Amino acid sequence: MRDDNFIYASLAPADPRLQRLLPDPRGYTLHNYAISAVRNADLDSNHFIHPQHRCLVDWFKSKYRDDINGVFYKRFDPLDVKPALGTIVVLEPTDNYANYRYRLYGSQVVDTYGADLTGRTSAELNTESTRNVRPQYQAAARNNITVYTEHDKDRAHELDKIARWDRWSRLILPLVDEDATVKRILVSMVATEIPFNSV
Template sequence: MPSFRYYTGSCPDNDPIKAILPDQRDLKVQALSYCTLDPDQTREEDFDIPEHRILWTYWQGLRGDGTIARYSQINPEDFIKAIGNVLLLEPNENGTDFRYRVYGSNVAKLVGREMTGKWISEFGEVPGRLSLAQYPAVMKLKTPLYSEHTASYSASQSTRWCRLLLPMENRDGVLDRILVGTVPKDFATIL
């Protein structure tokens, strides 16, 4: 069972994502925990971070009776309290790289880079490695993913990155966006 600080819900016993994602040492992150989320079993209350609660509830509303939310119905005003921590990604043709259509201002401020309109591959090897493993996995499995990991963002500070990845499909039923709530937590405050 993964060890999370900001998610209290359940994870599948035989999570299919374990067979897809590489070892965390290959991803160059520390204290990585992740699991897929069952949209019919996961509740808003399972998320400790308000932005994740907002995005989960929003995504569930767009999903309705379907398995994945429809991108054509997205309205940022409906999740305005989480918008600074939202990434919206679009895959390239073969799903090996993703372009940031939106890169939240809170995230940009912490990492010191605005990435809207840029590809993950432009971010650099270490920061992009985890994303380029998780995002294709979400596309393949067509299911939400929750993830936490610790990464250094300066010589003197570390951050616990808490990420909720929500797949979205277009009108034709093709998964072509991933809505991500990525919330940095100061590592010093969670020890």
């Protein structure tokens, strides 16, 4: 069963118990915001169209351990996921999951946002963007679940003045320690241009 809010993932609507763990999309300023959750054990790369997301899900499944319901964070090596590398952001939760530090900020994400946030914290930045995505990361980290989101964002750096939009697809994977406590959040953010006049 497909949730029509998603363009680039064929995810069944989240189990109501999982959905209750997610932020309400109406509480944020993201355009056409949709969010869903998947149990880590139920991930399937066939549900994603972006090769970067498929690569990460296949890697996650190859490292998955039932005893910790996830992947041990020290097993993550960026070289294992080269096809996704430019889209990857690695976050370290801080302040009891209230904030996070950017440990790795992919080159494609830098190109889009115009800045490398490696080493910075969400508390230090406290921008509208970080306030909008923080609850997504918190849901994944606090509950050790995979979260997938999509939203539309206007292109701020276009040379012409024609309104253009990208659909941002964000896959959020929790990485845990031996006690199944989330120590890192592995995110792949892919922007796809939406055809003109389709918004």
